[in-house]
Amino acid sequence: MKSSRSLALVSLFAALMAVLGLIPKIDLPLGVPITLQTLGVMLAGCMLGPKRGLQAIVLFLGAVALGLPLLSGGRGGFGVFLAPSAGYLIGMPFGAFVTGWVMSRLPGAAPQHIAVNAFIASSLGGLLTVHAFGVAGLVKLASLTWTQAFFGTLVFVPGDLIKCALCAMVVHTVARGVPDWHFGGRALK
């Protein structure tokens, strides 16, 4: 992939993360708000592949660390990496990497297959990986036990499964609308 194209796409998906942080939250029936930024992690991995997906999220988190208020609710600054939810933030680049890696390994070229692949990849990367880091962060920074942290994070799983489905729908539409797109970074050398 040409350097300029890589640069533009990495910036684009970092921007998408910022935009998703400003979209109003979705409230689950039990009243827990969920933000859409993990959807950005899933989309970055599916659309850009492991390396550039990771770069996009690192760029976004770098801008947050420098003080830009880009996280949901207008948060920013290095302090967010010391909060109990820091594990989820640290897990985001790894989530994008795993999503992209799985996406690049799954077979299938038809839009329907690509959408199913995106659902599987984002479940493993954007959901499982990010939550694994999130649980570790809750244990380390919020002094919860592993069991408490595990059950605490389960509350967000239904919302994240909806995001996986949304990601698959977006990928399906892109697969039909931009047929020459190489999902998971395949053929983008």
Added chain:
Amino acid sequence: MGSLYSDHITWLHRVPAAFKLFCFAVLGTAQFLMGSPTALVLSALACSLLFVSLGRAIYPARKLVLSIVLASLLIVAFHAFMQQPSLGVVSALRLLSASLLGIALTLTTRSRDLLDVFERLLSPLQRLGIRTERLALQLAMMLRFTEHFFVVWKRLDDAHRIRTGKAGGLRILAPLTIQMLVCARRAADTLELRLGE
């Protein structure tokens, strides 16, 4: 985020971007290091006073602030439900303070000024062989794309409203992504001409 910048000039507009960013980063970090509810209440009050002191400049962020207040209340309610109300109050106060500081920075600082600060901050990395001009360019493009996302989102939402009478919501996420991908390709072609790679 550039869309939130307020042209109504306040005292905070006159403070240099680097100083604001430094102060807000330190204050934001301090929020997460403080554990005492009293200190956090005082801090939240101070942040609220700073925010309100911006006067009419805060108008563009009214809805955002309302959503943060609602989120804070939900956090308190959730923790009360989990039998940890004090933890909920502490988390909500931190969210409120950090968010108000972040929004105040966004309302009173042009993205171009922030980028100048970033370029200066990143410049020591050049000694390690890191091409900081590329990083600065990526940050600049990220901010530009963020603004453009809102423009395209608004256009698609308006079109959806005209067709159906309802807001587009998440239904326009897919067409938005496609339009932005095409836009990024165009930007990449322009960059290629400029950078030659």
